Amino acid sequence: MLNFLLRRSISSLIVILTVTVITFFILNWLPGDPALLILGLEANPEQLESLRETLGFYQPWYQQYFSWLINLTKGDWGQSMVFGEEVLTLVIQRLPVSLSLTFFSVFIALAISFTLGIWSAIKKNSWIDLFSRSVMQLGMAIPSFWIALILMIIFGAWLKVLPTSDFVHPSEGFLPFLKSILLPSLALALAEVGVLIRIVRSSMLTALNEDYMEMVAIRGLPNHIKYVKYALRDALVAPITVLGVQLAKLIAGTVVIESVFALPGIGRLLLVAVEHRDIILLQGLIIFITVFIVLVNLLMDIIYSYIDPRIKLDKEAGI
Amino acid sequence: MLRKNYNIWIGLGLITFMGSLSLISLFYTPFDPHAMHMDARFLKPSATFLLGTDQFGRDILSRIMAGGRIAFLISLLAVIFGSLVGFLLGSIAGLGKGFIGQIIMRFIDGLMAFPGILLALMLVTILGRGQHSVVIAIGVFNIPIFARLVYGLILGNENKLYLKAAESFGASKIYILFKHMVPAILPRFMTQFSSSVGVAILTESSLSFLGLGVQPPNPSWGIMLSEASQYIMTNYYLPIVPGLAIMLTVLGFNLLGDGINDMLVKRGSEL
Numbered sequence: 001m002l003n004f005l006l007r008r009s010i011s012s013l014i015v016i017l018t019v020t021v022i023t024f025f026i027l028n029w030l031p032g033d034p035a036l037l038i039l040g041l042e043a044n045p046e047q048l049e050s051l052r053e054t055l056g057f058y059q060p061w062y063q064q065y066f067s068w069l070i071n072l073t074k075g076d077w078g079q080s081m082v083f084g085e086e087v088l089t090l091v092i093q094r095l096p097v098s099l100s101l102t103f104f105s106v107f108i109a110l111a112i113s114f115t116l117g118i119w120s121a122i123k124k125n126s127w128i129d130l131f132s133r134s135v136m137q138l139g140m141a142i143p144s145f146w147i148a149l150i151l152m153i154i155f156g157a158w159l160k161v162l163p164t165s166d167f168v169h170p171s172e173g174f175l176p177f178l179k180s181i182l183l184p185s186l187a188l189a190l191a192e193v194g195v196l197i198r199i200v201r202s203s204m205l206t207a208l209n210e211d212y213m214e215m216v217a218i219r220g221l222p223n224h225i226k227y228v229k230y231a232l233r234d235a236l237v238a239p240i241t242v243l244g245v246q247l248a249k250l251i252a253g254t255v256v257i258e259s260v261f262a263l264p265g266i267g268r269l270l271l272v273a274v275e276h277r278d279i280i281l282l283q284g285l286i287i288f289i290t291v292f293i294v295l296v297n298l299l300m301d302i303i304y305s306y307i308d309p310r311i312k313l314d315k316e317a318g319i
Numbered sequence: 320m321l322r323k324n325y326n327i328w329i330g331l332g333l334i335t336f337m338g339s340l341s342l343i344s345l346f347y348t349p350f351d352p353h354a355m356h357m358d359a360r361f362l363k364p365s366a367t368f369l370l371g372t373d374q375f376g377r378d379i380l381s382r383i384m385a386g387g388r389i390a391f392l393i394s395l396l397a398v399i400f401g402s403l404v405g406f407l408l409g410s411i412a413g414l415g416k417g418f419i420g421q422i423i424m425r426f427i428d429g430l431m432a433f434p435g436i437l438l439a440l441m442l443v444t445i446l447g448r449g450q451h452s453v454v455i456a457i458g459v460f461n462i463p464i465f466a467r468l469v470y471g472l473i474l475g476n477e478n479k480l481y482l483k484a485a486e487s488f489g490a491s492k493i494y495i496l497f498k499h500m501v502p503a504i505l506p507r508f509m510t511q512f513s514s515s516v517g518v519a520i521l522t523e524s525s526l527s528f529l530g531l532g533v534q535p536p537n538p539s540w541g542i543m544l545s546e547a548s549q550y551i552m553t554n555y556y557l558p559i560v561p562g563l564a565i566m567l568t569v570l571g572f573n574l575l576g577d578g579i580n581d582m583l584v585k586r587g588s589e590l
Contacts, residue, residue: 018429026441141570143521143541145528146562149548153555164552252434256525260548270437271529274444282444290432 004305012298019290020072024065027279072287080281082272087284090269097167097265098254104185105250106243109192113239116193117200121208121235122227132197139194144253148187148260155183167263184261188253192246196239203238207231241304244297251289327578330513333571337564341387350378352385352538361554370560373543374550382538383564389539390568393450394519397457402512404458405465410500412466413473414492424470430463439522443531453532457519468511472504479503510579517572524565540565 035043035051052058059067071077077087120132156164162183168176207213208231216226254267262268266285273282344352349369356376364371370379408427412420430438439456446452476482485495526532527541535542540561547557 014425015428015432018425019432022426022429022433023441026445137570137573138566140573141517141521141566143524143528143544143562143565145525145548146544146558146565149544149551149558149562153551153558157552157555248434252436255436255440256529259529270440274440274531277444279444282441286433286437286441289434289437293434294432 005302008298008301012294015294016291019294020069020287021065023283023286023290024068027283028064077284078280080273080278082276082278082281087281090281091266091284091288094264094266094269096170097263098251098258098267100170100181101184101188101254101257101263101265102247102250104181105188105192106247108185108189109196109246109250110243112189112193113196113200117197117239118204118227118232118235120197121201121204124205132201136194136197136201139190139192139197141194142191143256144187144191145256145260147190148184148257151183151187152260164261167261181263184257184263187260188250188257191253192250196242196246199239199242200235204231204235207235210234237304241300244293244300247296248293251293324578324581326574326581330571330574330576330578333567334575337387337568337571338391340384341391344381344384344388348378348381348384350381352377352381353536354378361550361557363556371556373557374546374554379543379560382543383540383560386538386540386543386561387564387568389450389533389537390520390523390565393454393523393533394457394516397454397519397523398461398512398515400454400458401461402465402508402515405462405467406469406508408462409466409469410473410496413470413477414496423466427463427466427470430460431467433460435460435518436522436525439526440531443526448531448534450533450537453523453526456526457522460522461515461519464515465508465511468507469504472507473500476500476503506579506583510576510583513572513576513579517569517576520565520569520572 035048075088077091079085080087080090083090116128116132116135120126120129123129152164155162163180164183166180168180170177213226213230216230251267254265255270256267257263258265258267259271266289270282270285270289272278273285354377356372356378359368359372359376360374362368362372362376368378368380370383373379373382408423412423412427433441438460439453442456442459443452446455482495482499485499490498523532524539524541524544527539528545529541530545533539533542535546543561544558544565547554547561550557
């Protein structure tokens with residue numbers, strides 16, 4: 001077990017280091033003068049020169065990279081050009097919005113995909129299977145911002161039951177907060193549901209076809225025990241492992257959804273950074289998001305190696 | 320067997336339909352996609368404007384056709400670029416192994432850790448907005464997907480007897496790659512290619528929707544939706560058609576990918 005933990009942590013660390021290298025080099029070494037990017041064309045030569053000095057423009061690349069990396073680990077992520085504040089402070093301010101958005105949409109997505117996925121696997125080739133498979137294909141083909149617009153029209157313009165913008169902070173009341181985050185979460189969830197239904201359905205189908213299911217049938221156990229205790233337990237591993245990958249997509253999806261619903265989260269911040277070419281902010285955000293995803297994946301793997309020993313053995317055997 | 324594979328046929332049908340609309344736009348559109356008719360704004364479908372008009376009175380059908388051309392061109396170029404580089408890196412790592420292979424695959428793991436749109440946003444920031452940047456950005460995030468696929472397939476196939484035989488005859492690695500590996504890899508490669516084009520179309524429309532991809536007044540589907548979003552409280556119809564266009568095209572490529580995959584699975588089980 002310790003061996004597995006160690007190996008898995010080291011490989012995550014290598015991925016994180018590679019990510020910092022790629023981010024650093026793309027943002028600092030592609031054509032263009034970083035000082036000019038930050039200050040814009042109107043800047044005078046003295047300003048440019050002094051900024052180049054502070055950015056370490058004249059240091060060799062490895063020195064620049066390592067001093068940046070060391071500052072990152074110390075929590076000094078630099079100052080955003082647009083906001084004039086510490087990047088880390090900005091991230092911490094905006095994080096709750098994005099986290100609650102992600103949390104609610106994971107919850108909704110899991111509820112929908114498990115219900116439809118399991119149901120359609122049990123009733124294979126029935127109308128419910130056809131329905132789930134249609135939802136699955138459409139879910140993978142519809143852009144999240146279109147779902148968002150349609151939901152806005154239905155719930156905001158027609159029914160007038162839910163707000164379509166204006167985020168309410170949880171401190172101003174939980175119910176208004178929930179109302180303000182419901183449509184964005186639903187839009188984000190529906191865009192991810194397709195892939196999840198497919199995985200739940202196919203792993204449930206595989207489980208139902210296992211030999212031991214015949215034994216369960218012979219023993220005459222009631223349906224709910226048959227499906228929940230035997231099939232579902234076996235079918236659970238694949239969807240949960242994919243959840244880590246899906247999380248990455250969800251977080252990427254917040255960029256679009258937060259922009260449609262004007263939510264003040266990390267995704268919106270990222271977009272501002274891109275629009276204003278705020279390299280330091282962008283660098284910090286990208287590292288933050290990617291490291292977050294790598295760590296969540298590591299955590300998932302560890303949890304699952306406890307639940308399902310086969311995963312650990314496979315990984316140790318190098319499969 | 321192929322006759323019963325509905326996925327392939329529906330997929331091909333959708334792609335042909337949307338693709339020919341885009342191709343026809345090269346020679347003919349009902350109206351100039353950029354021409355504004357200020358006396359005919361926000362119209363519902365009618366005999367003159369088959370799919371209605373937008374906030375500037377521009378013909379939606381013409382803009383959908385011209386927008387399709389941009390979507391197809393960007394996505395195909397991006398995935399061709401990404402898959403070729405991915406193929407190259409994956410086969411070097413798979414055949415070469417050793418130190419260089421390790422370095423390449425670690426680099427690929429790193430690229431894979433970025434959520435696609437994040438990598439695209441980063442590249443767009445550096446390269447500037449516009450169609451060229453979108454092609455490069457989407458292409459780059461396809462590189463690790465194809466590199467891993469090719470790497471995995473090469474490692475999975477290398478112990479096959481006929482490859483051992485070819486090797487013992489003194490065939491070079493390059494010869495084995497193109498003569499034996501490529502045909503073995505191609506079907507899975509095509510499946511991935513098809514669904515990658517679908518994802519690329521979604522990404523292009525997202526980037527354009529965010530104002531970072533294709534720039535107005537060019538008629539990208541994403542831009543049409545972004546413009547429509549400003550009027551949705553009063554004009555419910557406006558976002559419908561561009562959204563449907565994206566959905567049908569992506570659905571087409573996804574179904575085609577699934578269909579090819581189904582065909583392979585069936586053929587595999589028959590062997």
